[in-house]
Amino acid sequence: MREQKITLGEMRAAGVNGLLIYCSDYRCSHHMKISADPWPDEVRLSDLEPRFVCKACGTRGADIRPNFAPARMGTKGW
Numbered sequence: 001m002r003e004q005k006i007t008l009g010e011m012r013a014a015g016v017n018g019l020l021i022y023c024s025d026y027r028c029s030h031h032m033k034i035s036a037d038p039w040p041d042e043v044r045l046s047d048l049e050p051r052f053v054c055k056a057c058g059t060r061g062a063d064i065r066p067n068f069a070p071a072r073m074g075t076k077g078w
Helices: 008-013 045-051
Strands: 018-022 031-035 062-067
Touching: 045 062
Parallel strands: none
Antiparallel strands: 018 031, 018 062
């Protein structure tokens, strides 16, 4: 059985609304950023993964991760 990832609702509760989509073929390395807005909160990231087809190579399946904001270093004391 495949690992079940977090739900979109859990992701949104953490303040994240975007997704990073990576082609499941490691040789392709095609990726993109999309909004998670079209799907309801109860959908798991792992439920969406088999639905994607890479536009670059045609491989079905993807690795989907939350698109967290980049870490920022403070400017105090620098």
